Amino acid sequence: MSSRRWSTLTKxxxxxxxxxxxxxLLVTFREMIPPTVVAFLLAFILSYPVNWIQRTTGWARGTAVTVIYIILLALVALMPALLIPRSAELFLSLQAALEDLVTSLQTASAGPLLVLGNYRLSLDTVLQEAGNVLQNVLILATTNPMSIARGVTAGVLTVVYVLVLNFWLLKDLHKLQRLIYEQIPADYQEDVRRLAQSLGEVWHAFLRGQLVLGLVVGLMTWIALAIVGMPNAGGLALLAGVMEFLPTIGPGISGTIGTAVALFSGSTWMPVGNITFALVVMAIYIVITQIESVYLIPRLVGGRVQLHPAVTFVGIINGAMVFGVLGVLLATPTIASARILLSYVYRKLLDLEPFEPIQPLQPGVRIPGLIAGRKIEAVIFDLDGTLAPLDWRACHWAAQHLTWLDRLVPPVRRSYLARRAMILLEGFINFLINQLRHLNLQQDLARLSPLLDSLRGYPPAADLRPFPGVAETLAQLATHYRLVLVSTRSRQEIEQFLNQGDLDPNLFQLVIGREDVRNLLPHSEALLAAAQHLQLEPDQILVVSDTDINLRSARAAQMATAGVLCGLGEAQDLAEADLVLSSLLELTEWL
Known part of the structure; x- marks a missing residue:
C-alpha cells in the first residue's frame, strides 16, 4: 500500500x-555563525593543498587532510621561532610609523578643524576622546576577571569547534555535495550545477586572488619604498598587503597613510624636501594601483568578483557594522554571489534562460548525460582491470602455497589478502617505476618489470586482451564522447593491446603511455594533460578505473569518477566514486 500524499495545505x-x-535555530545559535563561516572558509582554502596531495600521491582524502593538519601544527609550533620575530618587527615598525604620524599631526594642527559658533573642534580633541575611549575599555577588561575567563574559555571552544568542523568538511565535503545533487530533481540538476560552478568561481577567484594580490602588492610596495629611502618600508608594505582584502577602499587607505608618513618623515637618503618626497611616494602608490587595476586584478581575481566601487563601499561598511571583521573581509564575494543568485531568480521569473548556452566543442556531439551534476564531454579509461582482465597469479600463488598456514589462514582468505596487498602496492609500484625512469635505470626496470607487473596484476603484453563486449561499448561511446586511454604501460604495449584486441586506434582521440608523462598514475599529470589536450574543463571529464587510488587523483582534479568491479577494487573500495559499475558495459546506461 502506497503512502498517502500530503495535501497542498499540509505542505x-x-x-x-x-x-x-x-x-x-539561527537566532538561538547566532553566536556560532561566524566560527562556522570561518570553518567553511578554512576548508575552502585548505582544499587546495589537500587536492594537490591527492593528485600527486593518490592517498585517501582522510590521510591527505591528516598530513595537512600535521604540517599546520608543526608550523604553529615553529612560528614563535621563525615567523613571530620578523612579523613582530614589521608590526612594531608600522606602529612606530603611525605613532610618529599621529605626533606629527598633533604638532602640525595649529588651528581648529571645524568652527560652529562657539564650538571649536580640533584634532587634539579628537585624539583625546579616542584615548579616553581606549582607557575605558582597558579599565572594563581589567576590573572584570570573570569576563576574561569566560572569553578565554569561549575562545578555546571556538578554536576546537572550527578545527574539528573544518577537518570533516575537508574530508567529506565531496560526499555531501554528491548527496545534495542526488536529492535535487533531475530537471534542476543542471541549473544547480551551473549555479554552484558560478559561485565556486567567485569564491575561488576572491580568496585565491586576494591572497596572491596582497602578497604581490606588499612585495612591490616594499621594494619601491625601500629604493626611495622610505622609513618603515616593511611595515607600510605589510599594511598595503593587508589592505588589499578591502577592495576599492583598501589601497586608498594604505596610500594615504604612506604619503602622510613620507610628508612628516622624509627620505633617508634622497636630497629632497618632505613635500617633494611625499609627492614621490604618492606617485609610487598611484603607479602600483594602476598596475594592480590594469594587470593584476584581471588575472588574479577576474571579472566575476568585480563590483562598482559604491556597491563595494556600502557592502564593506554594512558588513563591518553587522558582522565585524568577518563582514569586512567577506562583503565583496558575498555581494557578488548574491548578484548571481538574484540574476538567476530574475531570469526564471521572466521565463528567460538563466545561463548562457554551452556551445558544443565539436559538431554532432549530443548533450551528454549528467554524472554527479557534471555534464560529461569526454571519458578517460584506465587499461588494466578496466578494459582488460588482470593477472591473478599472485592471488592463486598465495592460495596454493603457504599450506602450513591453512589452519590459521585458509586458502580463500590468503587469496583475498593477496588481492588487498595488490591494491595497497599499486601506488608504490608505480612510484618505484617512476623513480627508475627518472634515474635512467632502464635495464633495472626491464629486469624488475615481470615481478612488478605480477604484484600489481598486470598480465604480459602478449596476453593482454579486452574484456568481452568492450570493443562494442567503446565504439558506441566514441560516437558521442571523446575517449582517452591512459596507462602506466609503455606505448608499445598499448599498441600491442589495441592490435590484439582488434580495437580501432581511432576510437581514442588521445593515448597517454609511460613515455608521455613525467609522473605516472596515480599522479594526476596524465589526467590534466588529457584535459588540456581536449581543451575541456576537468569537471567535463569522467575517469573510469578499477582502483580508488586513480579515482582519488581524478576527484582531486575536480573530475567525475566511475569505478568498475571487474578489476582489483571491490564495492567498499570504490564507495566514494560517483558511479560504481559491475563492468564497463554498464557505462552506456549512464551516458
Missing part, C-alpha cells in the same frame, strides 16, 4: 513550520 504548514524552526 504549506510543514514548510512554514520548518522555516520558523530554522529562523529560531
Amino acid at each position: 504549506i504548514i510543514v514548510i512554514s513550520t520548518l522555516a520558523i524552526l530554522a529562523i529560531v
Whole structure:
C-alpha cells in the first residue's frame, strides 16, 4: 500500500513550520555563525593543498587532510621561532610609523578643524576622546576577571569547534555535495550545477586572488619604498598587503597613510624636501594601483568578483557594522554571489534562460548525460582491470602455497589478502617505476618489470586482451564522447593491446603511455594533460578505473569518477566514486 500524499495545505504548514524552526535555530545559535563561516572558509582554502596531495600521491582524502593538519601544527609550533620575530618587527615598525604620524599631526594642527559658533573642534580633541575611549575599555577588561575567563574559555571552544568542523568538511565535503545533487530533481540538476560552478568561481577567484594580490602588492610596495629611502618600508608594505582584502577602499587607505608618513618623515637618503618626497611616494602608490587595476586584478581575481566601487563601499561598511571583521573581509564575494543568485531568480521569473548556452566543442556531439551534476564531454579509461582482465597469479600463488598456514589462514582468505596487498602496492609500484625512469635505470626496470607487473596484476603484453563486449561499448561511446586511454604501460604495449584486441586506434582521440608523462598514475599529470589536450574543463571529464587510488587523483582534479568491479577494487573500495559499475558495459546506461 502506497503512502498517502500530503495535501497542498499540509505542505504549506510543514514548510512554514520548518522555516520558523530554522529562523529560531539561527537566532538561538547566532553566536556560532561566524566560527562556522570561518570553518567553511578554512576548508575552502585548505582544499587546495589537500587536492594537490591527492593528485600527486593518490592517498585517501582522510590521510591527505591528516598530513595537512600535521604540517599546520608543526608550523604553529615553529612560528614563535621563525615567523613571530620578523612579523613582530614589521608590526612594531608600522606602529612606530603611525605613532610618529599621529605626533606629527598633533604638532602640525595649529588651528581648529571645524568652527560652529562657539564650538571649536580640533584634532587634539579628537585624539583625546579616542584615548579616553581606549582607557575605558582597558579599565572594563581589567576590573572584570570573570569576563576574561569566560572569553578565554569561549575562545578555546571556538578554536576546537572550527578545527574539528573544518577537518570533516575537508574530508567529506565531496560526499555531501554528491548527496545534495542526488536529492535535487533531475530537471534542476543542471541549473544547480551551473549555479554552484558560478559561485565556486567567485569564491575561488576572491580568496585565491586576494591572497596572491596582497602578497604581490606588499612585495612591490616594499621594494619601491625601500629604493626611495622610505622609513618603515616593511611595515607600510605589510599594511598595503593587508589592505588589499578591502577592495576599492583598501589601497586608498594604505596610500594615504604612506604619503602622510613620507610628508612628516622624509627620505633617508634622497636630497629632497618632505613635500617633494611625499609627492614621490604618492606617485609610487598611484603607479602600483594602476598596475594592480590594469594587470593584476584581471588575472588574479577576474571579472566575476568585480563590483562598482559604491556597491563595494556600502557592502564593506554594512558588513563591518553587522558582522565585524568577518563582514569586512567577506562583503565583496558575498555581494557578488548574491548578484548571481538574484540574476538567476530574475531570469526564471521572466521565463528567460538563466545561463548562457554551452556551445558544443565539436559538431554532432549530443548533450551528454549528467554524472554527479557534471555534464560529461569526454571519458578517460584506465587499461588494466578496466578494459582488460588482470593477472591473478599472485592471488592463486598465495592460495596454493603457504599450506602450513591453512589452519590459521585458509586458502580463500590468503587469496583475498593477496588481492588487498595488490591494491595497497599499486601506488608504490608505480612510484618505484617512476623513480627508475627518472634515474635512467632502464635495464633495472626491464629486469624488475615481470615481478612488478605480477604484484600489481598486470598480465604480459602478449596476453593482454579486452574484456568481452568492450570493443562494442567503446565504439558506441566514441560516437558521442571523446575517449582517452591512459596507462602506466609503455606505448608499445598499448599498441600491442589495441592490435590484439582488434580495437580501432581511432576510437581514442588521445593515448597517454609511460613515455608521455613525467609522473605516472596515480599522479594526476596524465589526467590534466588529457584535459588540456581536449581543451575541456576537468569537471567535463569522467575517469573510469578499477582502483580508488586513480579515482582519488581524478576527484582531486575536480573530475567525475566511475569505478568498475571487474578489476582489483571491490564495492567498499570504490564507495566514494560517483558511479560504481559491475563492468564497463554498464557505462552506456549512464551516458
